[in-house]
Amino acid sequence: MPSSHPSSVGDFAIVSLTVPPSKVFPSQAKHYLYIRPNAPKPPTPTSPRELFVVNTPVDTTPSQIRALFSQYLGGFRIDRVQFSSSTAPAALTTPSGGKKRKRRGGGDTALEGAAAWPTTSERELHPSGDSCVVSFVDEASAAGAMKAVLRAARTRTEIPLAPTVHDAALGQARYVRLHELQYPDPVVLQDSVDAFMATFNSAEAERARAAAKARQMPDEDGFITVTRGGRNNPARAEEVQARLEKQKERQNGRDDFYRFQLREKRKDEAKELQRGFEEQRRRVQEMRGKRKYRPE
Template identity: 30%
Template sequence: MAPPRVVAGTAGGGFTAIPVRFSAKSRASRHLFVKPHRVREAADRRRPQDRTLFVLNLPPYITQECAHRLFSQCGPVTSVELQEKPGTGSKSEKQKSKFFSGPSAQNFRVAYVVFKKPAGVKAAVSSKRREPWVLSPSDHPIKTGLQKWIQGYCCSIVNPRELQTEVDQFMKEHDEKTAELEAQAADKDGVPDEDGWVKVTRKGRRPGIPRTEAGNLRLIQREKRKRARKELLNFYSWQHRETKREHIAQLRKKFEEDKQRIALLRAERKFKPY
């Protein structure tokens, strides 16, 4: 969505322009465009319409902590959601692992800021002249340029012991959850449902493979051996097809020679009265 055109502290589409600067020493400034969040769909509990502020033109280096600090000047902030584009979206899930994070944002983003009271939204959309907000003050600096890349590189270095601990914990939880699901499925076997139908499975013929880490490793090794045998079998099949093709070519050649020989024999047996 293109930023609206700024006119004397206000903008088109019902937006209000808030001037911001990167630091106190910066002379250049840009604008954030804000307006109360209004949707036609049913009210979202995460975004109450009377306490939610919709924000446009957020720089990619702005974090949730920075946006929370900026809009706290208008009133107590309950939550901040950053998105690539406007929409209902889904609630940002808690990061499952500190070692593997998604790609960093490259474009300007939007935000949904939820205040504790409706007065925060009214203060944010007020058209009164205000001093530019500082995005990177001295007490909360934002790292950019070379410092940002150095920080990203340092964060990318993984501690093998901590990573192994996290992997072991994840696999333990996964195995426990799988065992619980299998136990629930086993309890339902042979039990008729509401309509009187009984679910029939192949467990009576073939025991199921437990989905554990050790079982998955055995399954992978079995697939590798099967693939190797299949490749060897395909090689011998190709060799067999070549031999068969050569044999068919020899039979055709012999067939043509026999046809010529029979034609000569028939010509010699032709009756000649004189």
Template identity: 35%
Template sequence: MPKSRTPVQVGEFTALPVVIPSKALGKDVEHYIYLKAYEPKIPDELSPRALLLVNIPVTATEAQIRQLLTTQLGGGHVQTVHFASQDAASSSSTTSALIATTPSGPSQKDVASTLGKRKRPAQESSSDIANRLSTKTVPSTTPTQLHVSGSTAIAVFLDRASRELTLRACAKLSRAVASGKSKSLVWSAGLEATKQPPLGLARYQAQRSLTFPPRADLLRLVDQYMTTYGQLEEARNRESAKKRAEPDEDGFITVTRGTRGVVKTDEADAIKKKVEEKKKKEQGLEDFYRFQTRQRRKEEAGQLVRRFEDDRRRVKEMGNSRRSGRPE
């Protein structure tokens, strides 16, 4: 019976044969990773040097993919690796939303500012502190992230030449394995034990230790959270005090929680002065024309007549009610 040939090309993808050692089965498992140049619908500055990997192992990590493509395959240097199953933004078509970029160092402007005169740091707003507080969460209890079978990943190289070098090396190895001139690559071969994810019983032991962290670590996390929460309360009180000290456009003072009805004398005088100045400016435009003055006086006289008629009617009703209640 003739030996089945190893697939070399599947559509636009190049098949990369790898062997995954399995202690549970007692033998090696043959696996195929399919690679091609990443070409999104909306290309950007990162897509020309990105490589799409399909059907990665469920326990794949960034260190393992770096070691496979760069060290064993002899391809270009991998800058970063992004797993689509770990990001909710994987449905986006742009590479920038899919790739976790490497954090950059401080710029020359930041370094120059630190060498000059020390300045008082600007106070953070309550919204900024609230965003920082949302990041103070309990660490994950999962030691390694397991991917869904058939998951994809995107490897970003330093330049386009590195990506093309990796694709050519992958095609060359695939043809050599298909013709029997070479062997498949071994998954995680030569990788340090510290960079390999724990599997089997070791993974469950690591998960149990993460589920019950040491008491000192929990106290440290709680202290950090409460410190940030205290800063948030101080920022909110500072913003509330600022609102109490400044009247709005209508001359009203915002009543906020925590005032307790206590206002300093100098602050009250300053607020009263601002309100009076605003009223003076508005009064200068009320009686600009003579007919406005006549109309205002006519309205005031009409109000006085109406009040007099109301008072006379009220007195008459009171007299009628007294006479009706007197016995004959």
């Protein structure tokens, strides 16, 4: 019997899922997915053949998403499924007009990907309300899958979600296994630390070289960038002078470009006239003093 939930919200089509019973939850549960065409800003070359899926279950796997589309939502071929909580980069969409969210942890992606820490869980879990991008083989497949999604949302069809296949232990054995994973082998942990520190030191050395280069090279205006750590090997005076000469050449013919330059130019002309008048008056006074002045 179709449920009475809405078929859409905003740009998203709502698809109802039925989660089968499991050992930890013996009753059938309902879950809702929100799906729409992927629309990242700015667009990517692959976005026309992608769908954006929101509110995936915490233990969803790529194989479950593939089975959902292949069996119930058109049966079109999927190229890749990328969750937003995964470490690999993905072009995810954000609702138009929404606020941007800061990344959790705020770490360096390059450093995080260079040396992964030992896992502390038997399987990958996603945050509640996580999202994923489903990439199809072509644009026609993505359009056909979106039509099937809209049809399922309009008819409010309840689609069974494939059960999660994993070998995770339950009960006391699960907590024993989690305890073991939280205290990895010291050799494995040391290898991860060494790999992370090697990548970190390499990145720091590259930043130091870039900062030293910035301290040595003047900018286009002839100034030296002031950076943290003092000045080592300052730029040569010839380089600074060459930059200043180049700046003067660019400014030639631009003396009356700005309004304040016109004002300064008029002030200089007035001062020059006043200086000439004072000079003439001084000469007249000198000639009168010598009694050689005969007015005409």
